[in-house]
Amino acid sequence: MSEAAVRIALADDQALVRAGLRALLERRGIEIALEAESGDAVLDALATTRVDVVISDVRMPGLDGIALVGALRERGDATPVLLLTTFDDPDLLLRARDAGAQGFLLKDAAPDDLHEAIARLARGEVLLAPVSSGPVRARYRYHADNAPRSLFSEREVAVLRLMAGGYSNKEIARAMFLAEGTIKNYVSAILDKLDTRDRTRAVLKAITLRVI
Structure with missing residues (x-):
């Protein structure tokens, strides 16, 4: 799979964050197949829309990012999920891993790191980067x-x-x-x-x- 062909779903409850991520990723040839402000909306949309990677904020109203991963895995959906968070909490890494997430990054990661993480997850790799030391x-x-x-x-x-x-x-x-x-x-x-x-x-x- 070429990196230009990667299709993602984007979940974040902040419209400005979604817009920024969309602009950043589209400039790098990544297609935003769907976006939503909650995990519930993404979960529903993924029932009929195929994506290669799901990018989700960890903290959202309703179904948060970690719960979204759990819900996907429970219904047999193995789509790789990359969780993003501004919270520098080591417990989140453990919870993300236990839920079945393939990727975990802080939101202050460099754009190149985010792009690489998406590409790696689309190739079936895992990137659970530890929180800052x-x-x-x-x-x-x-x-x-x-x-x-x-x-x-x-x-x-x-x-x-x-x-x-x-x-x-x-x-x-x-x-x-x-x-x-x-x-x-x-x-x-x-x-x-x-x-x-x-x-x-x-x-x-x-x-x-x-x-x-």
Whole structure:
């Protein structure tokens, strides 16, 4: 699929935000197939309109962005959803991931980052970019019993950074010119050192402890 062929649905309760996003994306060859001010309206429209990616604000009256993702998944609609938010809250990332969203970005992301995120989701990739590290560190104080069980190697830190960008094991292996099995071993070691079984929580904990 070419990037010029990407069709999106746009949901945001602020008309000025929708207009700005529409203008920005149309200049880059992305088609806005439908737009609405609520998750409910987008959910109804998607029953009859095909799109490649849904872009939705997280906080909206009625059906918000995360609830929209859940409703789509419940009815068997696997259309990739990119959630946008102005709220720098690490819990939103976890909730978005758990609901089944493929993408998560702060609204202050650069236009190029937004365009890349849409293109990646349209290709079937995942981009759950972590929230900025400052608020995460401010929220979680350092405790000795939360420290990593052992030091990280340079390669493990590199893998962690790619995990933070939402890359899969296969994508990390390709980027680092390593076998996918090798990356799986690195991820297992990272989760063990951070004492967590969850990749997203591992990334958040690594940010908190200044590993990345």
